[in-house]
Amino acid sequence: MAEAGARPREAGRLAAALARLWDSDLAWSFRRSRVAMAAAAVMLAIVAGAVFAPWLAPHDPFDLASVSLLDARNPPAWIVGGSWDYPLGSDNLGRDVFSTILYGSRISLWVGFASIVLAMVLGVGLGLVSGYVGGATDAVIMRIAEIQLSFPAILIALLVDGVMRGIVPRGLQDSLAEDVLILSIGLSFWVQYARTVRGSTMVERGKEYVQAARVIGRHPLAIMLRHVLPNVMGPVLVIATINLALAIITEATLSFLGVGVPPTQPSLGTLIRIGNDFLFSGEWWITIFPGLALVLLVLSVNLLGDWLRDALNPRLR
Amino acid sequence: MIAFVLRRLLQSLLVILVVALVAFGLFRYVGDPINNMVGQDTSEVDRAALRQRLGLDDPVLVQFARFAGNAARGEFGLSFRQGRKVSTLIAERLPATLELSFVAALLALVVGVPMGVYTGLNRERLSSKLFLALSLVGISLPTFLIGILLILVFSVLLGWLPAYGRGEVVRLGWWTTGLLTRSGLESLIMPAITLGLFQMTLIVRLVRAEMLEVLRTDYIKFARARGLSNRAVNFGHALKNTLVPVITITGLQLGSIIAFSIITESVFQWPGMGLLFVQAVAFVDIPVMAAYLVLVAVLFVAINLIVDLLYYVVDPRLRLDRTIAGGHGG
Amino acid sequence: MGAGALLRVEHLRVEFPTRRARLVAVDDVSFEIGEGEVLGVVGESGAGKSVTGAAIIGLIDPPGRIAAGRIVFAGERIDDLPAERLRRIRGKRIGTIFQDPLTSLNPLYSIGRQLVETIATHGAMSPRQARARAIELLAEVGIPAPAERFDHYPHQFSGGMRQRVVIALALCGNPQLIIADEPTTALDVSIQAQIIAVLKKLCRDHGTAVMLITHDIGVIAETADRVAVMYAGRIAEIGPLRDVVKQPRHPYTVGLMGSIPSLSGATERLAQIDGTMPRLNEIPQGCAFHPRCARAFARCRAERPELIADGPSQAACWLYAPAAAGRHG
Numbered sequence: 001m002a003e004a005g006a007r008p009r010e011a012g013r014l015a016a017a018l019a020r021l022w023d024s025d026l027a028w029s030f031r032r033s034r035v036a037m038a039a040a041a042v043m044l045a046i047v048a049g050a051v052f053a054p055w056l057a058p059h060d061p062f063d064l065a066s067v068s069l070l071d072a073r074n075p076p077a078w079i080v081g082g083s084w085d086y087p088l089g090s091d092n093l094g095r096d097v098f099s100t101i102l103y104g105s106r107i108s109l110w111v112g113f114a115s116i117v118l119a120m121v122l123g124v125g126l127g128l129v130s131g132y133v134g135g136a137t138d139a140v141i142m143r144i145a146e147i148q149l150s151f152p153a154i155l156i157a158l159l160v161d162g163v164m165r166g167i168v169p170r171g172l173q174d175s176l177a178e179d180v181l182i183l184s185i186g187l188s189f190w191v192q193y194a195r196t197v198r199g200s201t202m203v204e205r206g207k208e209y210v211q212a213a214r215v216i217g218r219h220p221l222a223i224m225l226r227h228v229l230p231n232v233m234g235p236v237l238v239i240a241t242i243n244l245a246l247a248i249i250t251e252a253t254l255s256f257l258g259v260g261v262p263p264t265q266p267s268l269g270t271l272i273r274i275g276n277d278f279l280f281s282g283e284w285w286i287t288i289f290p291g292l293a294l295v296l297l298v299l300s301v302n303l304l305g306d307w308l309r310d311a312l313n314p315r316l317r
Numbered sequence: 318m319i320a321f322v323l324r325r326l327l328q329s330l331l332v333i334l335v336v337a338l339v340a341f342g343l344f345r346y347v348g349d350p351i352n353n354m355v356g357q358d359t360s361e362v363d364r365a366a367l368r369q370r371l372g373l374d375d376p377v378l379v380q381f382a383r384f385a386g387n388a389a390r391g392e393f394g395l396s397f398r399q400g401r402k403v404s405t406l407i408a409e410r411l412p413a414t415l416e417l418s419f420v421a422a423l424l425a426l427v428v429g430v431p432m433g434v435y436t437g438l439n440r441e442r443l444s445s446k447l448f449l450a451l452s453l454v455g456i457s458l459p460t461f462l463i464g465i466l467l468i469l470v471f472s473v474l475l476g477w478l479p480a481y482g483r484g485e486v487v488r489l490g491w492w493t494t495g496l497l498t499r500s501g502l503e504s505l506i507m508p509a510i511t512l513g514l515f516q517m518t519l520i521v522r523l524v525r526a527e528m529l530e531v532l533r534t535d536y537i538k539f540a541r542a543r544g545l546s547n548r549a550v551n552f553g554h555a556l557k558n559t560l561v562p563v564i565t566i567t568g569l570q571l572g573s574i575i576a577f578s579i580i581t582e583s584v585f586q587w588p589g590m591g592l593l594f595v596q597a598v599a600f601v602d603i604p605v606m607a608a609y610l611v612l613v614a615v616l617f618v619a620i621n622l623i624v625d626l627l628y629y630v631v632d633p634r635l636r637l638d639r640t641i642a643g644g645h646g647g
Numbered sequence: 648m649g650a651g652a653l654l655r656v657e658h659l660r661v662e663f664p665t666r667r668a669r670l671v672a673v674d675d676v677s678f679e680i681g682e683g684e685v686l687g688v689v690g691e692s693g694a695g696k697s698v699t700g701a702a703i704i705g706l707i708d709p710p711g712r713i714a715a716g717r718i719v720f721a722g723e724r725i726d727d728l729p730a731e732r733l734r735r736i737r738g739k740r741i742g743t744i745f746q747d748p749l750t751s752l753n754p755l756y757s758i759g760r761q762l763v764e765t766i767a768t769h770g771a772m773s774p775r776q777a778r779a780r781a782i783e784l785l786a787e788v789g790i791p792a793p794a795e796r797f798d799h800y801p802h803q804f805s806g807g808m809r810q811r812v813v814i815a816l817a818l819c820g821n822p823q824l825i826i827a828d829e830p831t832t833a834l835d836v837s838i839q840a841q842i843i844a845v846l847k848k849l850c851r852d853h854g855t856a857v858m859l860i861t862h863d864i865g866v867i868a869e870t871a872d873r874v875a876v877m878y879a880g881r882i883a884e885i886g887p888l889r890d891v892v893k894q895p896r897h898p899y900t901v902g903l904m905g906s907i908p909s910l911s912g913a914t915e916r917l918a919q920i921d922g923t924m925p926r927l928n929e930i931p932q933g934c935a936f937h938p939r940c941a942r943a944f945a946r947c948r949a950e951r952p953e954l955i956a957d958g959p960s961q962a963a964c965w966l967y968a969p970a971a972a973g974r975h976g
Contacts (some may be wrong), residue, residue, distance in 0.1 A: 158594070159610070166601045269459075276584075543820075548765065554753050610865075
């Protein structure tokens with residue numbers, strides 16, 4: 001009974017919240033910044049391209065039946081020898097570069113987002129625990145964090161990847177490659193979230209309402225989630241956007257190095273790696289176009305992150 | 318002062334110990350070391366004997382102590398992939414990486430700091446906004462892509478610079494250097510730019526942000542209110558205060574350059590440690606991975622220590638008592 | 648006080664364009680400071696006192712700007728001077744003291760170096776002369792063992808000592824006017840009196856005029872010759888110290904004075920003014936104080952009052968309008 005009445009109320013509250021969001025300082029600042037809007041548009045376009053790849057791509061690059069070596073190494077459409085069948089050219093196996101980019105973006109985006117979500121959940125969780133429980137747990141977690149922070153993410157990611165490679169049996173390696181990547185990259189980025197959340201948690205923990213809640217018998221952790229989390233979401237979101245760009249780059253780098261996503265399900269990084277071999281023979285498009293796509297994606301994420309950081313910075317208001 | 322140094326040393330040792338622990342874990346528990354060393358058809362009896370001889374049945378702590386002792390002497394056993402001594406491999410490749418990293422770091426600092434200061438002091442000028450836009454593109458370009466682009470332009474299209482390898486190197490005792498030959502220098506240019514570019518853009522943005530932060534402080538306002546010249550305010554006061562925190566972060570960056578060399582070395586087939594490490598990861602060549610880890614940890618820790626000491630020298634607040642420092646010092 | 652005034656501020660208006668609107672922090676403010684005179688500027692946080700001080704030396708934080716008015720110093724107009732000439736006035740002819748001595752001093756330089764640098768900026772001297780002068784100044788502000796402490800860093804001084812150093816720095820160029828923005832607010836109460844005493848003595852000895860900005864009426868009562876009370880970016884009342892304190896005209900000033908506990912006299916309830924000073928984007932029409940004023944009437948809500956003379960003081964209040972028709976409408 002409570003359910004039925006609750007739903008329209010929830011919907012009403014959601015609508016009201018959305019309306020407030022649109023009217024808020026944040027949305028206002030967004031509407032004013034042409035750069036942020038352009039970046040958001042580009043990012044949306046790439047995401048849409050990735051999500052709707054099966055419908056948008058002129059060819060299915062992974063359907064071995066439709067791929068023929070006769071079409072290999074075609075230049076892009078506007079150069080002599082190219083055709084609009086393969087608008088951005090074809091690679092050494094005859095796959096359409098445009099299609100591979102669309103499908104490749106999928107993997108790049110998926111791994112990027114998922115790893116950041118993992119990092120966020122891990123980091124926020126550990127930060128809450130560390131800040132709330134304090135004591136030895138806090139010390140240990142923070143030590144680990146410090147040590148990890150002195151190494152760049154790529155190294156950590158490589159390490160975890162290497163370890164997983166040693167643990168996962170040969171046969172499963174290709175199919176699990178994406179998940180291993182998500183784990184590696186996620187594990188290399190949790191620290192910043194943890195530190196930020198820990199700081200806020202420690203501040204909240206000292207406040208009286210937490211002690212009052214203890215007296216009443218409500219679990220303080222539940223209350224802290226409701227109070228700390230909103231305070232912390234701003235900085236966490238900013239960190240997430242910056243890290244998203246880094247995560248995408250990290251995945252691309254790992255794939256480029258040959259320890260990421262395999263060529264059977266290539267991400268943008270893998271595509272660049274494949275294309276690299278053909279630079280000197282003159283078929284530059286195989287590597288440049290995926291590279292361009294990658295740069296556009298990361299650039300728009302960075303721009304959005306910059307805008308978000310400025311918009312949420314109280315001192316710049 | 319002594320207490321400070323001692324404390325930092327202890328912290329550093331702790332870090333190295335933890336990394337050694339991780340490396341040991343890798344060594345011992347990822348995959349089966351025996352399997353990696355002998356062929357398929359070695360009998361069980363022989364394997365058991367090998368286990369015994371290698372001390373793999375000893376208690377974990379003993380094994381770790383042995384590992385740590387060996388590591389401290391630079392002894393990591395044989396590479397699974399190449400069968401040669403890991404320490405030899407690393408010694409061969411270390412100079413290449415270090416040379417490349419130092420040149421790249423130098424480039425990043427020499428270009429990055431002045432650019433950062435300029436954009437911080439001249440916020441409104443068009444040139445500043447241009448530099449900033451360029452720096453944004455700079456951090457959006459993955460290192461390997463920069464390398465590929467450079468190769469495309471300068472090797473493929475223009476044919477000016479060699480794309481792969483280190484060129485001719487001169488042997489100076491245990492060290493090999495490419496700085497003394499023309500081909501060595503030519504080969505160094507593109508990799509150094511590639512490696513340094515990311516760091517350079519980071520430094521520009523960092524220095525600029527710090528500068529803007531400092532220009533907002535009360536003591537700058539007071540300096541202006543006292544009628545000090547723009548030069549005195551900007552370069553005497555603001556710059557010095559900006560550079561102090563920049564030192565730490567730049568120091569950390571220098572450490573990560575060594576790690577980022579992994580990518581650059583792969584793109585340019587630069588025969589350094591980074592390339593070795595990547596090949597090791599792909600092959601699951603544990604001894605090499607472990608050795609690289611420990612070595613990098615030692616390097617990082619050493620750099621951090623030096624940076625901390627530098628900080629100590631530059632910021633007077635740290636000299637009396639660390640706890641007073643607060644703000645920048647803490 | 649007329650043409651002989653050292654500093655004359657006329658109809659000063661300072662605006663801060665923000666993302667949504669243009670905020671007016673100082674609205675049509677006029678006052679004068681004579682040579683060697685101490686003008687206390689009192690009011691709540693946000694009343695516009697500091698902004699006025701910043702405007703005089705041309706150091707308003709951007710995007711704030713002087714939108715209208717004139718500032719005339721020693722007969723010369725200074726609000727429209729080119730940057731370089733204004734810089735030469737700062738420190739040398741108009742000194743400034745800010746609130747927080749900890750953040751006012753560069754932590755990385757010794758105070759001696761900061762002093763010598765300032766002294767050298769305002770007059771050509773050999774390094775030895777500059778150092779001697781610096782030590783002299785330190786002694787004057789009451790720093791013990793000045794020659795030794797010359798090489799010390801700011802964090803090696805206590806709060807009160809730091810503020811003395813700040814005062815010394817402000818006096819380096821022998822300025823004719825010092826703008827002291829909340830000089831005692833960041834200090835312990837016991838130190839406050841000392842600092843005020845130092846300031847008073849030095850300014851009397853050197854004949855320096857002072858614009859003493861503070862929200863602490865007690866400090867004003869000890870030091871000022873004249874007082875200006877600011878409210879919501881405007882001057883509510885201005886006049887000689889005794890008059891403003893003993894016989895406040897403006898209802899806001901009355902409220903302020905009534906809210907100060909007195910050590911002598913009967914203990915009664917402290918008067919409290921209901922409500923709060925309006926934020927810059929919510930300033931009401933007419934008199935800014937009328938929503939909180941017990942004596943407000945129709946004209947207060949409609950028209951903004953200018954400063955009206957009543958005896959030796961002036962109050963921006965329709966209660967003192969000459970025409971009888973204005974009273975208690």
